[in-house]
Amino acid sequence: AHDVKTVGRLGGGDRDGKMSEIKKKIQSILPGGDWNPLYDTSHLPPESSDVVIVGGGVLGLSVAYWLKKLEKPRGAIRVLVVERDHTYSRASTVLSVGGIRQQFSVPENVQLSLFSIDFLRNINEYLAVADDPPLDIQFNPSGYLLLASEKGAAIMENNVKVQRQEGAKVCLMSPEQLRNKFPWINTEGVALASYGMEHEGWFDPWCLLQGLRRKVQSMGVLFCRGEVTRFMSSSNLMKTASGEEVNLKRIHEVHVKIDQSLEYQPVECAIVINAAGAWSGQVAELAGIGKGPPGTLQGTKLPVELRKRYVYLWHCPQGPGLETPFVIDPSGTYFRREGLGHNYLGGCSPTEEEEPDPGNLEVDHDFFQDRVWPPLAQRVPAFETLKVRSAWAGYYDYNTFDQNGVVGPHPLVINMYFATGFSGHGLQQAPAVGRAVAEMVLEGHFQTINLSSFLFSRFYSGEKVQEHNII
Amino acid sequence: MLKIIIPTAMLMPMTWLSKPNMIWINSTTYSLLISLISLPYLNQLGDNSLNLSLLFFSDSLSAPLLVLTTWLLPLMLMASQSHLSKETLARKKLYITMLIILQLLLIMTFTATELIMFYILFEATLIPTLIIITRWGNQTERLNAGLYFLFYTLMGSLPLLVALLYIQNTTGTLNFLIIQYWAKPISATWSNIFLWLACMMAFMVKMPLYGLHLWLPKAHVEAPIAGSMVLAAVLLKLGGYGMMRITILLNPMTNQMAYPFMMLSLWGMVMTSSICLRQTDLKSLIAYSSVSHMALVIVAVLIQTPWSYMGATALMIAHGLTSSMLFCLANSNYERVHSRTMILARGLQTILPLMAAWWLLVSLANLALPPTINLIGELFVVMASFSWSNMTIVLMGTNIIITALYTLYMLTTTQRGKYTHHIKNINPSFTRENALMALHLLPLLLLSLNPKIVLG
Numbered sequence: 001a002h003d004v005k006t007v008g009r010l011g012g013g014d015r016d017g018k019m020s021e022i023k024k025k026i027q028s029i030l031p032g033g034d035w036n037p038l039y040d041t042s043h044l045p046p047e048s049s050d051v052v053i054v055g056g057g058v059l060g061l062s063v064a065y066w067l068k069k070l071e072k073p074r075g076a077i078r079v080l081v082v083e084r085d086h087t088y089s090r091a092s093t094v095l096s097v098g099g100i101r102q103q104f105s106v107p108e109n110v111q112l113s114l115f116s117i118d119f120l121r122n123i124n125e126y127l128a129v130a131d132d133p134p135l136d137i138q139f140n141p142s143g144y145l146l147l148a149s150e151k152g153a154a155i156m157e158n159n160v161k162v163q164r165q166e167g168a169k170v171c172l173m174s175p176e177q178l179r180n181k182f183p184w185i186n187t188e189g190v191a192l193a194s195y196g197m198e199h200e201g202w203f204d205p206w207c208l209l210q211g212l213r214r215k216v217q218s219m220g221v222l223f224c225r226g227e228v229t230r231f232m233s234s235s236n237l238m239k240t241a242s243g244e245e246v247n248l249k250r251i252h253e254v255h256v257k258i259d260q261s262l263e264y265q266p267v268e269c270a271i272v273i274n275a276a277g278a279w280s281g282q283v284a285e286l287a288g289i290g291k292g293p294p295g296t297l298q299g300t301k302l303p304v305e306l307r308k309r310y311v312y313l314w315h316c317p318q319g320p321g322l323e324t325p326f327v328i329d330p331s332g333t334y335f336r337r338e339g340l341g342h343n344y345l346g347g348c349s350p351t352e353e354e355e356p357d358p359g360n361l362e363v364d365h366d367f368f369q370d371r372v373w374p375p376l377a378q379r380v381p382a383f384e385t386l387k388v389r390s391a392w393a394g395y396y397d398y399n400t401f402d403q404n405g406v407v408g409p410h411p412l413v414i415n416m417y418f419a420t421g422f423s424g425h426g427l428q429q430a431p432a433v434g435r436a437v438a439e440m441v442l443e444g445h446f447q448t449i450n451l452s453s454f455l456f457s458r459f460y461s462g463e464k465v466q467e468h469n470i471i
Numbered sequence: 472m473l474k475i476i477i478p479t480a481m482l483m484p485m486t487w488l489s490k491p492n493m494i495w496i497n498s499t500t501y502s503l504l505i506s507l508i509s510l511p512y513l514n515q516l517g518d519n520s521l522n523l524s525l526l527f528f529s530d531s532l533s534a535p536l537l538v539l540t541t542w543l544l545p546l547m548l549m550a551s552q553s554h555l556s557k558e559t560l561a562r563k564k565l566y567i568t569m570l571i572i573l574q575l576l577l578i579m580t581f582t583a584t585e586l587i588m589f590y591i592l593f594e595a596t597l598i599p600t601l602i603i604i605t606r607w608g609n610q611t612e613r614l615n616a617g618l619y620f621l622f623y624t625l626m627g628s629l630p631l632l633v634a635l636l637y638i639q640n641t642t643g644t645l646n647f648l649i650i651q652y653w654a655k656p657i658s659a660t661w662s663n664i665f666l667w668l669a670c671m672m673a674f675m676v677k678m679p680l681y682g683l684h685l686w687l688p689k690a691h692v693e694a695p696i697a698g699s700m701v702l703a704a705v706l707l708k709l710g711g712y713g714m715m716r717i718t719i720l721l722n723p724m725t726n727q728m729a730y731p732f733m734m735l736s737l738w739g740m741v742m743t744s745s746i747c748l749r750q751t752d753l754k755s756l757i758a759y760s761s762v763s764h765m766a767l768v769i770v771a772v773l774i775q776t777p778w779s780y781m782g783a784t785a786l787m788i789a790h791g792l793t794s795s796m797l798f799c800l801a802n803s804n805y806e807r808v809h810s811r812t813m814i815l816a817r818g819l820q821t822i823l824p825l826m827a828a829w830w831l832l833v834s835l836a837n838l839a840l841p842p843t844i845n846l847i848g849e850l851f852v853v854m855a856s857f858s859w860s861n862m863t864i865v866l867m868g869t870n871i872i873i874t875a876l877y878t879l880y881m882l883t884t885t886q887r888g889k890y891t892h893h894i895k896n897i898n899p900s901f902t903r904e905n906a907l908m909a910l911h912l913l914p915l916l917l918l919s920l921n922p923k924i925v926l927g
Binding site (some may be wrong): 075414415444 | 810
């Protein structure tokens, strides 16, 4: 027998190999094996899906979660989430500072944050999965402290009135009250401060992302690691009620290209949701949004682009203690406590002229020295001696029009819905925005929170929904 | 009979030799002409059958089914035009050829005299259907669906071959006309029990009976539109037709042997109707409703009274037309919205009002509204089963109610309500689609004027 084997190896080469191959084939054909007469397609997304969500960050997953939660017959809609980077190395969600506040000036923003904090507080009722441990999002309810100078005091009072109307618990503090409550603050130049007493603070975004991911997977949503490269659409020339002709498009196929390969899979779909975060503008261009003469609805692009923001982590042993809120200085600098060892996170939004190049996520440490540290040290004298431990950079899905989110369907590409453009406060509003988009898809109108001022058509009609004092 | 078979066979070379822009026109018109040729067969004289040759005959049971089959081919061709428009020319011609071969085999099946020839053609119809499902179906699950379809039917029908050969040996002939008069009553020995089971199981699987119905939703959902139409309208009726023919040989044992199958059918009828209430996929709902209607036919055939046979025949024709039309409507939805989920395409009545009219009419037919032949069929079956056993009326009544429930649920979910934003720009109904629906509905409505043609 041995001789036969060696002879076989010399001559025919792989008699052994063939035998083991045949054995493997027989084993896979027997019941229980997963033999497929066609080539193996397990790494490809399915050939058709009712809803395709482009982008698997917190907004995309939130829309997926609410779609599966709000659908009337259970298991009716098939959802596919396409995310090209499963390590989330450049996603805005996980690079975020993780704060949540209700101190906005636009009432819808306040409502969104109020629902989101209710979601986060009861996260283990919403996102419970059988046999899995409960989530601990490490919510620190320390509140936000917004400081206003003389010029901004009137605006701040107005804002607080709006917030109180919506149900947020915010109090206004004078400089003496500030000094009493937070002795480490230098109130020079501060005329008024608004302090959120409840439902504000910061949490762990990675935990929310993983919790959502786990839950939507248990609800039957399919994930695919790939990049959307093409939308196949069909268009119809139709007349509006006033007689003018519009070209309405509908996307009927999404080409998903698999990572590091040329292979792509056309996914037949009925609805596409653009939750691609900072890259939503590119995805919208793929769908043909913005291709037309400027100034018309066809020519209105989705004004979401990448903007890089730096976050620095420093250690200051004499710094403020446990009751430190998320402080936002009138100059735009912000910081918050991180953990229990006198570490702090903070940064500053650069002005238009100093916008860093968003091509990579490299950190500019000089920015800290020049723009962040001086106002910090002025506001909190203890921060004159600090040591920067680390820093990172993340992207904002920056809406250049009015720095607030875009939600709802596009008027011309009628089956693309947006859930993007939140310019730095997307994470904190994600649960509520997900629910709003799911309501729009399933019912056709917003049911709980009315976000009709956040629709895409405002870019064409020019109605800005601008925040006063936003980071 | 040759005057139908030869033209159908010649449709194939006509398809292959047609000019590219004429293939659909040619095949549809000529198949329509062939269906008009088959209409005179409906004029059956009395109780006898029209014996046309040694091989083929037609009587008042097979004539309506024959007409249904030939009527369906032009409709299938019309329905497939849009989803095949992007294929290459050779593929289109191949698809049409598959349909024509299937048609040919079905015509010969329904008019066969010899039971062995019936069996061979019965099995042969599986092949073109399998090719249509697996090659032109929509999703990757179609392989699984094709496998289920093929093997369920094969497993059921292999014993039938053995039984037929045995009967040929003992009785000397399997020619249907002779066997009617030569059939001896069989006693209830064990071997006769197996003989009964062997004869009936093939048709039970094809009908399908409730416990053996798993292949049907899969096959229907994954098949392309023509595949679904022919499956629902004709292939299921093969089972009913076969059962009606073969029970002549199996008296009087059917009285005892039928009990488990009656129970399964009666219970399955209510069960599958209830499943329809929970379905989210439109095609799946229509597939389960097919199972439910066919369960009624099984009950009717097993009772074996003249009225139940009349009800079964009427129900088969009515269900063929109704189910096929429902699949066409579901397909017209799918081609526009690219999704089969019902809740994603709502409020179509405001956008496509004429299509909503077709939806309404076919839903009314599906829930057996008088005076359609659906009602006549169901009513005869209910009456016959009531006379067989008083208790069945409860289940039958429940089934009628649940049928009405899910049909109206399907109608209101797809047509009524506010339309969703993302279906605003769907194409309006094509003339081809409207013609398709009208051609389905016209026979159904005309038959309600003269149902005795289909009452067998």
